[in-house]
Amino acid sequence: MSYHVSPEYKEYIAKLVEEEGHSQRDLAEEIGKHRATVGKWVKAYRLKVARERSGDILSTPGEMEAVKRAYEKKMRDLEEENEILKKAMHIFTQPKP
Known part of the structure; x- marks a missing residue:
């Protein structure tokens, strides 16, 4: 039984x-x-x-997917910030006329 x-x-x-x-x-x-x-x-x-x-403390696939999406968004934001800084560096390193 x-x-x-x-x-x-x-x-x-x-x-x-x-x-x-x-x-x-x-x-x-x-x-x-x-x-x-x-x-x-x-x-x-x-x-x-x-x-x-x-x-x-993540126990469900949904929770893990949400964390993954958050990390992907953070990575995109950091990549965008990096591109902006590269452009700014290029502008400031140009010789002055």
Whole structure:
């Protein structure tokens, strides 16, 4: 019979695997879940820990796309500013008549 498992419990099981060295297979048998299910929990936990360490809080493709667009806009703005500065430098370096 299937039953719902809370996110806290999933994280607890993943911590047992990651931090205490328990095997996924043994824990899966003990709690009555398939090893692949426990593997998914561990994978999700690893991703969560990696995001926390890197400070990355983006979790959806939409959020990542928005950040990408913002960086692309900033890059275009900086390229435009660079072109303006090049033209100004050219004007100021011309010999005076």
